[in-house]
Amino acid sequence: MSDLPALEVDLRLPLDRFELAVGFASRRPVTGIFGPSGAGKSSLLEAIAGLRPAARGVVRFGGDTWLDSAAGRRRPPERRRVGYVPQDGLLFPHLDVRGNLLAARRPRGSGPPREETLATVARLLELTPLLGRSVDTLSGGERQRVALGRALCSAPRLLLLDEPLAALDLPLRRRLLPFLRRVRAELTVPMLFVSHDPIEAQALGDELIVLREGRAIARGEPQRVLTDPEVFPLAEAEGFENVLVGRLAGTAEGLRTVLLGSGAEPVELRTVAGRGPAGSEVLVGIPAHEILIAREPPRGLSARNVLPAEVVELRAVAGRWLVTAALGPGVAPVVVEVAEMTPRELGLGPGERVYLVIKATSCRLYEGAAPAG
Amino acid sequence: MMPELLPVLLLTLKVAATATALVVVPATLLGYALARYRFPGRRVLSALVGLPLVLPPTAVGFLLLRLLAVDGPLGREALGFDLGVLLTWKAAVVAAGAMSIPLVARTARVTFEAIDPRLEAMARTLGHGRVATFCRFTLPLAARGLTAGAILGFTRALGEFGATVTVAGNIPGRTQTLASAIFAAQQVGDAARAGRLMLIALVVGFVAILGAELLAPDREGRR
Numbered sequence: 001m002s003d004l005p006a007l008e009v010d011l012r013l014p015l016d017r018f019e020l021a022v023g024f025a026s027r028r029p030v031t032g033i034f035g036p037s038g039a040g041k042s043s044l045l046e047a048i049a050g051l052r053p054a055a056r057g058v059v060r061f062g063g064d065t066w067l068d069s070a071a072g073r074r075r076p077p078e079r080r081r082v083g084y085v086p087q088d089g090l091l092f093p094h095l096d097v098r099g100n101l102l103a104a105r106r107p108r109g110s111g112p113p114r115e116e117t118l119a120t121v122a123r124l125l126e127l128t129p130l131l132g133r134s135v136d137t138l139s140g141g142e143r144q145r146v147a148l149g150r151a152l153c154s155a156p157r158l159l160l161l162d163e164p165l166a167a168l169d170l171p172l173r174r175r176l177l178p179f180l181r182r183v184r185a186e187l188t189v190p191m192l193f194v195s196h197d198p199i200e201a202q203a204l205g206d207e208l209i210v211l212r213e214g215r216a217i218a219r220g221e222p223q224r225v226l227t228d229p230e231v232f233p234l235a236e237a238e239g240f241e242n243v244l245v246g247r248l249a250g251t252a253e254g255l256r257t258v259l260l261g262s263g264a265e266p267v268e269l270r271t272v273a274g275r276g277p278a279g280s281e282v283l284v285g286i287p288a289h290e291i292l293i294a295r296e297p298p299r300g301l302s303a304r305n306v307l308p309a310e311v312v313e314l315r316a317v318a319g320r321w322l323v324t325a326a327l328g329p330g331v332a333p334v335v336v337e338v339a340e341m342t343p344r345e346l347g348l349g350p351g352e353r354v355y356l357v358i359k360a361t362s363c364r365l366y367e368g369a370a371p372a373g
Numbered sequence: 374m375m376p377e378l379l380p381v382l383l384l385t386l387k388v389a390a391t392a393t394a395l396v397v398v399p400a401t402l403l404g405y406a407l408a409r410y411r412f413p414g415r416r417v418l419s420a421l422v423g424l425p426l427v428l429p430p431t432a433v434g435f436l437l438l439r440l441l442a443v444d445g446p447l448g449r450e451a452l453g454f455d456l457g458v459l460l461t462w463k464a465a466v467v468a469a470g471a472m473s474i475p476l477v478a479r480t481a482r483v484t485f486e487a488i489d490p491r492l493e494a495m496a497r498t499l500g501h502g503r504v505a506t507f508c509r510f511t512l513p514l515a516a517r518g519l520t521a522g523a524i525l526g527f528t529r530a531l532g533e534f535g536a537t538v539t540v541a542g543n544i545p546g547r548t549q550t551l552a553s554a555i556f557a558a559q560q561v562g563d564a565a566r567a568g569r570l571m572l573i574a575l576v577v578g579f580v581a582i583l584g585a586e587l588l589a590p591d592r593e594g595r596r
């Protein structure tokens with residue numbers, strides 16, 4: 001991981017209502033920029049791509065200086081080799097899908113030949129059947145996949161994704177998420193993405209930087225950052241869910257089992273959805289306020305999942321508590337939202353053994369099925 | 374009837390085509406500069422470019438005449454040699470070109486303004502420099518509008534009269550175009566000849582403007 005080129009940013013850029021002033025250095029494969037609309041996220045990405053001449057400060061990537069305004073150095077966008085994917089795709093209307101994918105001018109000797117890259121990217125993003133199509137005839141989801149493919153075909157050193165899924169409706173967004181995870185898993189290109197969707201942010205990011213009014217207000221591991229007392233109201237407004245990575249297992253009595261965790265004894269979660277074949281990866285989303293905490297295993301209850309867990313941490317957020325609980329080895333901790341008096345009444349504290357009660361219908365599955373849209 | 378009119382038609386087409394060819398590149402670049410860049414004097418330049426549209430063509434012709442006269446800034450005395458333009462078909466080209474610049478530049482400007490500058494920014498991030506971006510992305514995206522503008526300029530040049538007669542005269546077989554031939558025929562009372570010339574002008578003009586019409590609109594409708 002340490003051989004990934006580092007991105008170093010210390011930027012100031014005057015915007016309409018405030019000045020964007022953000023500094024960070026990252027060596028992680030995937031860094032997310034999270035924040036409400038109008039926080040300056042897109043401007044930050046454009047400045048890193050070299051598309052904002054008014055940007056001042058420093059941008060360095062992998063030992064190259066892209067911007068050092070004090071020294072009067074500014075590398076033009078065409079020499080930064082970023083793969084930029086804007087919200088609306090921005091496909092070239094005068095080229096067909098294939099023409100768009102091959103639109104980049106690649107420096108000599110960078111990676112495999114164009115046709116080979118094209119074939120790889122087309123397979124990864126399932127674009128092969130679209131290659132001869134005119135871009136006018138593509139659906140929203142197809143357009144975004146082509147835009148992503150065009151960026152990947154340019155042999156970028158850094159991917160910049162600006163809410164690549166935001167222009168799509170929610171179900172389609174969830175269907176395209178696995179494509180981004182696939183890119184993340186199969187390619188070694190570091191990625192900086194902008195999102196105001198807590199689920200996307202957790203599903204993709206190794207770390208998250210939260211932006212508000214042009215300033216970074218929090219930074220760290222995605223789930224931890226999103227449940228930070230300062231950030232949580234924001235994440236909640238955008239639809240926060242715990243995002244767990246699992247594998248589909250068998251079906252019994254209409255319920256699909258998802259196995260969570262990499263340990264010898266994975267945690268079994270019963271859910272109502274799940275169409276993919278057993279063994280395929282799924283993301284499970286569970287809203288923090290739909291999980292109950294019990295000290296004893298409850299009886300005579302309709303909920304299908306009663307999972308033993310250990311309380312890790314309690315944090316107060318605006319009259320409520322966020323309880324972080326660990327389900328087992330290799331499973332991301334789960335955040336549960338409870339009322340103000342609950343921790344006192346139940347005697348909750350770090351290290352306490354509890355049971356998490358989760359309805360099968362509270363578990364939303366985000367699958368990697370081939371998107372129709 | 375046609376053989377005697379053919380030279381007039383051919384000269385008219387030659388003048389209009391040459392004028393359009395000379396005007397297209399500078400007018401396109403001018404239109405692009407006006408559409409994309411903010412520089413001091415931009416509005417003044419824009420007004421100057423549009424000036425031939427509002428001036429009487431004879432005024433433009435007189436201005437060109439003064440420029441090219443023996444004692445003018447582009448005349449023999451200033452340059453030390455004679456450009457040999459006045460009262461030749463080249464003068465008709467200069468006059469027609471001057472009158473069609475505003476149409477070509479204006480259409481080019483509107484065409485470029487309709488192209489999302491973010492598409493150009495996108496091309497830059499894909500490794501294309503400014504010039505390559507203009508040639509490989511902006512121009513193809515503007516192709517229809519620019520062609521329509523060139524046709525408009527061509528039709529303007531076809532019908533140009535006032536400026537042309539001022540600098541090129543109305544010499545049969547040398548500088549007489551459709552417009553000036555119709556005027557000459559009507560002046561000597563040859564209504565039949567004027568009518569035939571008018572029909573030719575009608576057909577040529579209609580074909581050209583129909584071509585521009587077919588190219589200009591509906592982005593959705595294509596392909």
